[in-house]
Amino acid sequence: MNNSKLDISKRLKKYLSPQVFDLLVKCGIFIEENSANLFLVGGSLRDILLNKSPKDIDLTLVNGNSELVEKLAAYIGGQIIFKSQFFTYKIKVKNSVIDITEARKEIYSSPGSLPEITSKCSIDDDLYRRDFTVNSMALSLIPSKFGSVTDPFNGINDINKKQIRIIHDNSFSDDPTRILRAIRYSIRLNFKIDYKTLSKLNEFKNNINLITGFRVKNELIKIIREDSRSKILLSLHNLKIFDIIGLKININNQINKILDKFQFKKEYTDDLILIGILTYNLDIENIINITEKLYLDSTYIKTLRDTQEIKLFLQNIKLDNLNNSSIYKSLNPYKDEAIIINSYFSNTKVSNKLNLYLNKLKYSIPPLNGSEILSLGAKEGPRIKEIINELLYDKLDGKIKNKNQAIIKVKQILNS
Ligand code: CTP
Numbered sequence: 001m002n003n004s005k006l007d008i009s010k011r012l013k014k015y016l017s018p019q020v021f022d023l024l025v026k027c028g029i030f031i032e033e034n035s036a037n038l039f040l041v042g043g044s045l046r047d048i049l050l051n052k053s054p055k056d057i058d059l060t061l062v063n064g065n066s067e068l069v070e071k072l073a074a075y076i077g078g079q080i081i082f083k084s085q086f087f088t089y090k091i092k093v094k095n096s097v098i099d100i101t102e103a104r105k106e107i108y109s110s111p112g113s114l115p116e117i118t119s120k121c122s123i124d125d126d127l128y129r130r131d132f133t134v135n136s137m138a139l140s141l142i143p144s145k146f147g148s149v150t151d152p153f154n155g156i157n158d159i160n161k162k163q164i165r166i167i168h169d170n171s172f173s174d175d176p177t178r179i180l181r182a183i184r185y186s187i188r189l190n191f192k193i194d195y196k197t198l199s200k201l202n203e204f205k206n207n208i209n210l211i212t213g214f215r216v217k218n219e220l221i222k223i224i225r226e227d228s229r230s231k232i233l234l235s236l237h238n239l240k241i242f243d244i245i246g247l248k249i250n251i252n253n254q255i256n257k258i259l260d261k262f263q264f265k266k267e268y269t270d271d272l273i274l275i276g277i278l279t280y281n282l283d284i285e286n287i288i289n290i291t292e293k294l295y296l297d298s299t300y301i302k303t304l305r306d307t308q309e310i311k312l313f314l315q316n317i318k319l320d321n322l323n324n325s326s327i328y329k330s331l332n333p334y335k336d337e338a339i340i341i342n343s344y345f346s347n348t349k350v351s352n353k354l355n356l357y358l359n360k361l362k363y364s365i366p367p368l369n370g371s372e373i374l375s376l377g378a379k380e381g382p383r384i385k386e387i388i389n390e391l392l393y394d395k396l397d398g399k400i401k402n403k404n405q406a407i408i409k410v411k412q413i414l415n416s
Helices: 005-015 018-033 042-049 066-075 123-128 155-161 177-189 195-210 213-224 229-238 241-245 253-261 269-279 284-293 298-316 324-331 336-344 348-359 370-375 382-396 403-415
Strands: 037-041 058-062 079-083 088-093 096-102 104-107 116-120 138-140
Touching: 005 018, 005 042, 018 037, 018 058, 018 066, 018 096, 037 042, 037 123, 042 058, 042 138, 042 155, 058 123, 066 079, 066 088, 066 096, 104 123, 123 138, 177 195, 177 213, 177 229, 177 241, 195 241, 213 229, 213 269, 213 284, 229 241, 229 253, 253 269, 269 284, 269 298, 269 336, 284 298, 298 336, 324 348, 324 382, 336 348, 370 382, 382 403
Parallel strands: 058 096
Antiparallel strands: 037 058, 037 138, 079 088, 088 096, 104 116
C-alpha cells in the first residue's frame, strides 16, 4: 500500500461524501488555528485504508478540551447532540454526525472492569489504549499535516497481511470484550487472527465472564448486526465463549440458515428479531436467564415471551384452518417481532398466514367508528367497543363489505 499523503487524500475524497470531506477539512483548519490537533482514527481510517466507505466518522482531539469542541461545533454550524463524562462528543451537522473523543490514556484496575481515564495525552498514548493494530492508526486533519498517517504499531502492514493483531500482551485481559471483537473483525474483514494474538485470546478467554452483561449485550448486538453474523456466532460457539459467559445459546444448522437469510434493515426492531431467533429453541428458564444476564429491557422480555407463547399456540392450533378474524384475535395481543420470529421457523402455509396478519389483517380498520355507532342510537359505554370489534371481525371474514352493511348489522344488534 502506498502510504503517501497524496494517495490518502485521494482515498478520503473517494470514500467520504463531499460534504463530510469538506467538513473534516474545515474542522482541521479551525483546530490548528486554536493550537490543537485533530485526527481521523479507529474504524473510520481502517475502512478507508481497506478501500471502503466508513460507517462512522471518529475523530480524536489532542490538546483540546470541551470548550474547544463547543467552539468547533459552532464554527462548522453543528450542534453537540451528545456529551459524556468520558470526554466524548457527538456533533450533528446537517445530515452528518461526527464523533469526537479527547485523546486519553486508560488504566484498567482489574481485568474486565471499565478503565479509569487517567489523563489527556498525545496521539501515540491514545492509540496505545486501543484494541488491534488495524484500529490503532490516526490520520492528521490539520492543514500543515493533512493526510499524514501515524501508525505506531504497523497497522498498515497488518492490513496488507490481512491480520488482526493486539498491540500489547494485556489487551485481552484489560478488556475481554476484545475477544468478541477479534472474532467479529476477523470474520467481517476475512482476516486471520495472528498467531500470538490467538494464543493470548485462548489464554484469557475465561476472563470474558468478568465483563458486565451490559457490555456483553452491546457486543452481541454488534455481532448480530453484521452480515456474517452466523459465521461469527458459530465461531464463538466453537470457542465455547457462550458457555463461559453462561448463555445457553445453541447455534445449529437451522438457526444458521435463518440468520443467513435475515436482511438487516432497522436497528432495534431487527435486534429484537435476531435475539428472538437465537433463543427460539431454548426453554423459558434459559431465556429468562439470558434476559437477566444481558440486562435486556422490557421490550425484549415481552418479545421473547410472546415468541414462546405463539410457538406453543402454533403447536396446538392449525393456523391455516382458522378464519381471518380468529387469526386476528389470536395474534393481536402479541408483538409483531414475535410473530415475525415464528414465521421464520414455520412451514410455508403457516408463515403465509402469519404474514397475512402482519401485512394486511392487522391494519384493517372497523367499518364504523364510535360516534357513527352512537348516532345510530347506541348508548355510551363499553358495549360500543364490543360492537366496533364485532364489525371489524365481520369485515375481516368478508361478512361486511361496506358501510351500509355495517349500519344494518349495528341496527340488528341494537334491536336484539
Ligand atoms: N476500542 C478499543 N477497545 C474496545 C472498543 C473500542 O480499543 N473494547 C477502540 C478501537 O480503536 C476502535 C474504536 O475504539 O477502533 C472505536 O470503537 P467502535 O466504534 O466499537 O469500533 P469501530 O472502530 O468504529 O469499528 P466498527 O464500528 O467498524 O466495528
